Amino acid sequence: MGQYGAEQLGPLPAFLKEGSEDVARFVTPAGDTMWLVRDYKLGRAVLTDKRFSRAYAVRPEAAKFNDAEPAPDSMVSMDGSQHARLRRVVSGAFSTGRIAALAPLVEELTDRHLDAVAAHGPGVDLVEHLAAPLPLVVLCSVLGIPPEDSNRFRGWVEVLFDISPSGNQEKARRRIALANYMKGLVERKRVEPRNDLLTELIKAHDRGQLTLNELLTLGLTLLMAGYETTVGQLGLTVLSLLTDHEMYEELVARPDRIAPAVEELLRLNPATPLTFPRVALQPVQLGSVTVQAGEAVMVAPLHGNRDAKVFIEPEMLNLVGHDAAHLTFGHGVHRCLGAPLARLQVRIVLERLLRRFPTLRLAAVDTPVTWKEDLATRGLSRLLVDW
Template identity: 55%
Template sequence: MLHTDLLGPLPELLNTGDTGDTAAPTRVRTPTGDDMWLVSDYALARTVLTDPRFSRAAAAAPHAPRLNTASPSPSSIMSMDGHDHARLRRVTAAAFTTGRVARLAPMVQKVSDGLLADMARQGPPADLVAAFAAPLPVAVLGTLLGVPPADRPVFDASVEVLFDITASSDEHKARHRLLLVDYMAALIDHKRSRTDDDLLTELIRAHDDGVLSRAELVSLGLALLTAGYETTVGQIALAALAVLQGVLPASALTDPALAEDTVEELLRTTPSTPLSFPRVATEDVELAGVVVRAGEGVVVSLLHGNRDATVFAEPDEIRPGRTAPHLAFGHGIHRCLGAPLARLQIRTALAGLFTRFPALAPGEAVVWKDGLVTRGLARLVVTW
């Protein structure tokens, strides 16, 4: 089982599943009342995330078992398998190569420095989430995609609903989901008459060349805009909390020789995404003696896989230099495309934060977000 004070509230199925004593999948009940298999073993997790018999497309079917009441869009890259998924992934992969992300580093640094300067100017106390962790990814993703700065509050106010499990009504979630779809469609139409140099403009050209359908273009734009937002906000705040609670010294994040490996360990031990997207078995599959029947749903606990003691010695400890890859960004064909950009933002944010404010300290009780698929903090007040 997991032993740490940093986890905060978890999706209910992670609290009820027997995840610590056996490698075999366990049966869990989701908030929608559906039964699924929960995989918490590291090796089995990698199997589920790569085996084509566990389908994301099947999980988007109308009557597939669900983690929440949201209906996945079949035209989303996250709801595709095989050729269709590869086609959409090829269109976007070039934007997230190591070299292209490295060219974004000066922009990320400038935004981070500006937000920290604003914090210093306004003086303590400050809510680190509202003042720093949230606006950084908003600005970075907005710049990458070409979202006008004046429009960013539109999706900032609605994006959490896409990760919602229980916190809001079905009507509330549906309304905000439609707002985001309408906004992305309008932004695409606006950018058609321009010659901007951004990722969304490249996707529009791919649509015009017949590579993407209109529905795929809108879904892909939304996926890129939202998937890297809530997760990165959560990861920055969770990492800062680890330092503030004494789990590791700030120097591990400000020392260039240590920072990269330390961030990987923070991603492993306290990931902002504790669960994979569900998959549905397309045929009977045996996993560690358990037969997952065709049509049954499977979800992977990335959180537990990352702390599998058979793979990571003393798994609750931060130990830079581990060789086994963690699962925080997933695994296989659906592994997060934006991982290099997320890593850049997290490293830049944390190094800047603790360099600018070496005496940073918690100012009041932490407020955790609740009801989301992702983990994160609603409020992290700090002083210096």
């Protein structure tokens, strides 16, 4: 077992670093006040309690965390039957069987990117050559976006995840460009349908299961929700192992232990430190505090996943696993649809990377690791390695 203390989590905003209360008020980057839930069991309760609404959280008058909040007609911004209706349309594409069938594609793409890593040689940036391009190509394949358009998408999507106060005009321009591209792609797929998710969404629209605007928003939501989080998770997972040489060597020798290690690394170093906010529809008692109607709450998987009341030795990587499931992909009806696809990519990347580079290590330079700043998710902008 390896030790993964808070010092391995990199830079965090003050409200995530300070304090230990189960539920506490904090000031968001947007300057509003919300409740932060650090406790695992209370967090799970919030994520399943119908008294907390996602739809109310995207209303204009609701407290805001940042300006990266999804659109009101996005599936992740809906409650009840509206949310269930859209989720049913796409859930089949992320079933266990459909995701398992993608394994050969992910393996082929991973090997191709590792070829580029090897060709570059020691000192290569694993974010640039592996963690960033791979998830986008995979998502484009699932959705049915032509491979030649993936680089254009990467620039658009990365800007949209930027939560810094500057650049709002540029973000608005790219949102429009992204929406226009998706609209044109849908029109082309009506003429030339393919075996992909966008074609399935078009069929659902033709059956009256969703509006054209919902179709476009759903396609963009799946792309954006699955890209930046997976890029971040790949980088964080590899970095965790590179700072635990003993565990890295154990997994090289015992690749059968990679799958349980992936689950633990997802728990210990999640790319999603916070869930989307929810607004209380009535007063709700959470531990020792009462959340009043109209107040917003966010759950912190980063803390819940390390709750010592639930996880034995919570900062240790335990290949035996735990009785409780981590919160990295959320919980309840809004649990991440793409969780199986993210797991598949992380597992395959680790399997291929450790087999091909058994002596991989952080590059011997002053700053081998650079953390992303002003993003809605955690991740690295640079990860330089040697072998």
